[in-house]
Amino acid sequence: MKRQTTLHSDAFNGQAKRFKRNNGAGSSHSTVRVWTANSIVSGMNLHTDRVQNITRALSKWKSVTAQTPERHSNTYTISSTPFVSTVPSLDRSQEIVIAEAIKGRSLFITGSAGTGKTFTLLKLIRTLRSQGKQVAVTASTGCAAVAIRGSTIHSFLRLGMGNLSLSKARAITDANVSFQRLLQKTDTLVVDEVSMIEGHLFDLMDVVCTTARKCNSSHKPGEYDVNLCNNTRATFGGLQIIVCGDFFQLPPVRSKSSNLCFAFESAAWKETNLQVHVLPRAHRQSCNSFVGMLGEVRRGILSQYTRRVLNASVIGTRNLQPELSRKGDMLQFTKLFPLRAQAQSENMYRLNALPGFTVRYKSQFFSIKGQNSQNEFGSVECLIDLKQGCPVLCTKNIDESKGLVNGTSGFVVGFVRANKWNKNPCRNLLTESQARDLVDSAQGSHGSILSNHITGKMPAILPAVLFDNGTYSIVCTATWDKSDSAGQLVARVPQIPLILGWAVTIHRSQGMSLSLVETDLSHAFDFGQAYVALSRCKSAQGLRIRGYGPGSFRVHPKVVEYYSLHAS
Incomplete structure (x- = not known):
């Protein structure tokens, strides 16, 4: 060696x-x-x-x-390389999130790109662990998992590709005694980039956690530990669930067998009764006008000012020096x-x-x-x-x-x-x-x-x-x-x-923070695609747009409805 x-x-x-x-x-x-x-x-x-x-x-x-x-x-x-955050301290909305987490509430932390969602999670995780809580830190993607120093949700919950049936996932978990012990010792499950998790996968997560925490290693498979869940229906086996993400960004890749696109459409999400917290302050972009423009693009409603800013960034297809x-x-x-x-x-x-x-x-x-x-x-x-x-x-x-x-x-x-x-x-x-x-x-x-x-x-x-x-x-x-x-x-x-790596798809860029971005939105075809591309950039000065069309700024109607009801 x-x-x-x-x-x-x-x-x-x-x-x-x-x-x-x-x-x-x-x-x-x-x-x-x-x-x-x-x-x-x-x-x-x-x-x-x-x-x-x-x-x-x-x-x-x-x-x-x-x-x-x-x-x-x-x-x-x-x-x-150590993880260094550019956010110096918690703002008021972030402090409220951590206070609610300390109380044991299950939370959904959301907000536009660059509002410090990941930074808040890191502070939250550190706070809960300092109080002796066992916190499982996960994310839907590898990059997001590294950012919060955790593992992917697929890896932690032994989900494989995430295409198992609920009954098969229950049977596999029921036979894994060591995994049951791990989840029984866990107090809080954190999931970042929840917007990339489809509805079936979120239900699958619930089934795995519930099965593992109801099965006690001293019992035969299928016997329940009433001390954990009081033998009543508790989503995720009674775990405190803290999920984070922005559904206005790109939707998850949905499997052919699933009719549920978003996690918030799943039965587990609705039964968990997550407390919604919207982080309003942008930290990635320091220019208020650029932040305002991104907010309009996020919701698909563009003012004349935003259109002027976008037009000023358009460089067309000409060769540039x-x-x-x-x-x-x-x-x-x-x-x-x-x-x-x-x-x-x-x-x-x-x-x-x-x-x-x-x-x-x-x-x-x-x-x-x-x-x-x-x-x-x-x-x-x-x-x-x-x-x-x-x-x-x-x-x-x-x-x-x-x-x-x-x-x-x-x-x-x-x-x-x-x-x-x-x-x-x-x-x-x-x-x-x-x-x-x-x-x-x-x-x-x-x-x-x-x-x-x-x-x-x-x-x-x-x-x-x-x-x-x-x-x-x-x-x-x-x-x-x-x-x-x-x-x-x-x-x-x-x-x-x-x-x-000279050029990447907008889908792959989600989660990146870039100083200089050149993008072509004329062929944007998915919901949230334009918003993800533009919000990767830290300033309007570092942004170049090859072109865009009237259909470039699409927002999924289900996302608009969810936020109007739960995150207004």
């Missing part, structure tokens, strides 16, 4: 030193031939001159290489698009302009029952092209403890041959034994054609990524699985869990 650590640290240092010596002033070329199992390399010239921001990233790596990297899973953690900061650096606008194809097109344009060879990773699709298609794995790219120096985003939770979750950004700083890297620490690899177990459970046979193919050998070359939080990781193949309602695995797709 130690030998490998030294090998890859030295190799990475060598790349950094060569790059810094060139510093963009010229190119150094070496011929590299790479053979891959699931990858194709286009071109053979390795350039060591790169864009300005990767220079800074490599310089940052050089400054910390004197430290001893901590080995964890498939990552080297070079530094730990690069904008420079006061220091002379080129300003990098993060581009947000409604459609995935638009983001892919922009990313490929930028990738082709970057010198160096291209490494292509091609996904594979394996179906056990032959009834699924790769189209059902919409978040997994069939082809991923990477170069040294390109920005990337994680598309899967790689290591939550190190902040490497869905949405974490970084830069590819090089590539490592797989035979030089011990793949054992890499999670979610398709090993031979996993493949046999997978096929045997469905077909009961060894050595079939499917067994040979589903092994999913690791690509011969792996990307080395320096993430923005200071973590340096060799990113290995991950897998995306699909299960049926009984929890049985029916399909699997292995792929590198990265995408290019």
Whole structure:
């Protein structure tokens, strides 16, 4: 292990030193031939001159290489970036929220983007724990979970993909004694980004919590502990529930079998009788006029002033000269698009302009029952092209403890041959034994054609990524699985869990806070899409709009109705 650590640290240092010596002033070329199992390399010239921001990233790596990297899973953690909030203290509405939480009330904390919802949650969690409460901290997405130092709700409640039937979830929980004990010791369940949770999933959460807290480890499965719930119906098994989010943002992805789009439509939400608290003060955006404009976009009612501000931000489709900061650096606008194809097109344009060879990773699709298609794995790219120096985003939770979750950004700083890297620490690899177990459970046979193919050998070359939080990781193949309602695995797709990061979809940008945003709203098709895109930006001065139409600012009528009744 130690030998490998030294090998890859030295190799990475060598790349950094060569790059810094060139510093963009010229190119150094070496011929590299790479053979891959699931990858194709286009071109053979390795350039060591790169864009300005990767220079800074490599310089940052050089400054910390004197430290001893901590080995964890498939990552080297070079530094730990603390969570720093820009909100100096609680405002009055936030103080009221925490006071009600101390009383044991179940709460729904909401408000427009940038009003300090996550900051309030962190303060609330710290306060409850200081009083001896056992608080389970979760969120609907990986990025949101990292922001509040918790885990995803799917992981904490053992929900898998969240498509289990209520009866199946009840049976699985009823048989898991250790999980029952965990929830029986829990006092409060916190769920951030609840707006991304569909109605069926919220009911599923209720069933799991109720089943676990009514089942006592000293009883037989199905027997209830009357001391926990008094043998009466109590949502979430009597847990204090604190959920947070903004339903005016993008709606959740609804499963085909569910008729409930939003969490507030679920039976569990209605029975829990959550106390609603609206945070009115914006902290992300300091300009009151910009905050007011975002408030109108949020509700889909635009005044003449707001339309003038939006029109002033429209740049059209003309080619723009690069904008420079006061220091002379080129300003990098993060581009947000409604459609995935638009983001892919922009990313490929930028990738082709970057010198160096291209490494292509091609996904594979394996179906056990032959009834699924790769189209059902919409978040997994069939082809991923990477170069040294390109920005990337994680598309899967790689290591939550190190902040490497869905949405974490970084830069590819090089590539490592797989035979030089011990793949054992890499999670979610398709090993031979996993493949046999997978096929045997469905077909009961060894050595079939499917067994040979589903092994999913690791690509011969792996990307080395320096993430923005200071973590340096060799990113290995991950897998995306699909299960049926009984929890049985029916399909699997292995792929590198990265995408290019010059441009992202508006959906993926939710939760980000950006200084410079360029967006195209002319093809906005979903409720809340325009609001999410515009509210990612901290100021009107950092906003550029390619275009928008009369249908760009859509708000779901059910959301308007809910807020008018419960959050006015």
